[in-house]
Amino acid sequence: MSLFLCVDCGGSKTSAVICDANGNILGRGLGGPSNFSYIPLTAFTEAVRVAVSTALDSCVSPSNTPITLPPPNELFAAAWFGIAGVDSPAVAQNASSALSVLLGIPIGPRLIIANDTHLLAAPLRHHPDVSYAITAIAGTGSCVVSFTKKPSGELVELARAGGWGWLLGDEGSGFHVGREAIRQIMFDVSRASLGITLSQTSTLKGKILSHFGIKNEQAAAEILAIVHTPEITIKNSHNTPGYLLVPKEKRLSQLTPLVFDAAFKDNDEFALRILGNVAGGLADQIAQLCIGPGEDMATKPRGVVVNQAILCFGGSLVGIEGYRALVLDELRKRGCVFQCVEFVEDAAAAGAAGLAAMTAT
Template identity: 65%
Template sequence: MSLHLCVDCGGSKTSAVICDSSGTILGRALGGPSNFAYLGIAAFTDAVRVAVSNALKTCVSPPSIEPVSLPPSSEIFATVWFGISGVDSPAAVVNASNGLSALLNVPVGPRLIVANDTHLLAAPLRLHPDISHAIAAIAGTGSCVVSFKQTPVGTLEELARTGGWGWILGDEGGGFHVGRETLRQILLDDNRASLGGTKPAPSSLKEKILARFGVEGVENAPEVLPVVHLPEPSLTANEMPDVPSYLLVAREKRLSQLAPLVFDAAFNEGDPFALKVLRICAHALAEQIALLSREEGEDPALKPRGVRARESVLCFGGSLVGVEKYRDIVLEELEGMGHVFKYVEFVDDAAAVGAAGLA
C-alpha cells in the first residue's frame, strides 16, 4: 500500500507511472490508445491493464520476463489518478471509475481519482503561489481546453470547458484538424485554379500528401476524396498484404496521421502552404482558449467564470503543442485576441507530474 499510480490516457498512447511515498518514480510504461469515448469500457480497461502491468514489471529489479498480473484479490496501489481523454461527462466518470475500480481493486472514492486528461495538466498551478487560476489546453491527436481555480485547501476545481468533442465534431488545433485542414486547403486551391488567374505557389507538402493517397499531381487533387471517405477497414494488413496502408487504418487516422508531414514541411522546409495550414489550426485552438478567458476591462458579469489571462497560467499538453514553434503561433494568435497569460507552461510528462502529486 505504498505505491501511487498515475495514468495519462490519450488518443495515441497510454502512459502509466508508479512512484513510492516519497515521489520517486519506480516504474513506468507506455501502451496503446485509450480514449474512453472511442474504445468503450472493455477495450479501454484492457489498454489500461497492459500499460499498468508493464509499468509494474519495470518496478522489479531486475525486470521480470513475464508481465506482472493485476490480481483481483490484492490491493497494490494506495492511490490512483487517471486523466482520461474522452471522459467528458459525469456519466463517463462513473462508468470509467467502476471499470477501473474492478481492474485495480481500488474502491470508488477518494483513493481513485478519475477525470478528463486536462486535469493532469493543471498541476503547474501549484508552482505559482501568486495566482489561483489556470487554463489547460491539450492538442495532440485531439484537443480539449479546461479552466481551473485552486481552492484554499489546494485542490483544483474545474470552472469551464470547451472542445473535447472528438474528431467528428471538433478537435480544433489537434492532429485530426491539421490533417483535415491540409486536405481542405489543397482542394480549395484546386477550386480557385479552376477559375483561372494566378496559380497557387508550388508546395512540396501538397505533392507528399497526395502521393500518400496514391494521387499523382496537384491537378488531380479531387481524386483524393473517394479515398478519404472509404468506410472503416474490415481486414488487416496480413489478410490484404497488397493493399496500401492508408486503406487499412480508421478514417480518423487517415487524416490525423498527416500532421507530422505538415509540421515537417512547415518548420523544417519553410513551406508557406504548410505554415498557412498550421496558422489556421492554431487560430482555432486559440479561439477555444479565449472562450474560457475574460478580456481586460470586460464586464465580469458577462463571463463570471472566465479566467483573466494576465492573472493565470496557461498549461499546454499534447504532442502538437509540444512543438515550440506551433505553441508560439498559438500564443501569437491569443495575443492578437487580447489574451496574454502571466505564465505559460508545457507539461511533457503529465503522468509523472500526477504520480508525484499523489505521493
C-alpha cells in the first residue's frame, strides 16, 4: 500500500494526516507547536515526530480494519509539509534536511517543503473556471500568499504579504488581537488624562484588567509594565502571576479568547472596534496582492484579478464566522470582492489528498 503524508506545522499545533493513493484518510495525529522560526530544530522535529507517530498508530483501512504498514525505509511514497516560518529557500533547505533524516525520505521530489499557506490553495484545483487563489492564514500568526495554476493543475506561487512574525507584523492574527486590545485600552487612558468622557462601557476592559490582576479601570496604565516585563524563568514561586511565566508575545495572544467572547457574545462595542481594526489589517495584506481600483497588470504585473480568484481562509481566527465576515466586509470597502470564498478547515487532509492526486497523475 502506498501511503501519503501531509503535515500542517503551525504556531499552536502540528497536524499530520496519512492517506492512501485514492485519497482515503487512514490516520491522523497531533503534536505540539512547530513554527520553524520560533522554536529550536530539536523541538520542531519532536513535534513532527509525535504527530506522525500518532497518525501511523491510528491508521486503519477505509473499511475500518487494521492495515499492514510498509517497512520504515519505504513508509511514505511522498510527504508534503506546510510549515509556518519557512519563508526562504535557505530555511526550507534546513527543514528538508531535518525531515529527510526523521522520515527516511531523500531530499527531492518525494519530500515537498513549503510555507503552510500552500496547503490552503488546494481548492483552486477543484475550480476549473478560476485562475487564481489567495490564501490567508490567521491563527496564532498570519500570512497571505497568492497563487496561479498551470494547465497541468500545478500551483505556482505569485506573491506574498506579511508572515513576518509577531515582532514585525502578523496582522489579523491572535497576537494582533491582543496587541490591539492593549493599545485601545491605552488610548482610552490617554483620553481620560485629557478629561474626555468615554462614550461606552466595556465588559472586555474589566476582563483584561482582571486577567492581569489590575483591580480597577483607574489603574489601567499599570498594564504597560505588565506587558513589557521580561519572562520569569524561575517557576517555583507560588506568588508569581501566571502571565509572567510566558513570553511577552503569548502574554498578548492569550487575550484573544476574551476579545472574541466580548465581541460576539456580549456585543461589546470596544471589543468589536478592536476586531474591526485587526480585520482591516488582514484585509490590507490581502488587498495588497490584488489588482484594485486604479491598478492594472502593467502597474502590478503579479497582482491577482479578484473576480477571477478564490479566497481561501485557514487558521483558528478566520475559522470563526463572525470574524471572517469582518474581514470580508473590510475587503469590500477596498474594492475586493472575490469570485468565491472558502474556509479550509482541515489543511492537512486537503494537502494529503492533493498529494496523492498529483502523484497519481
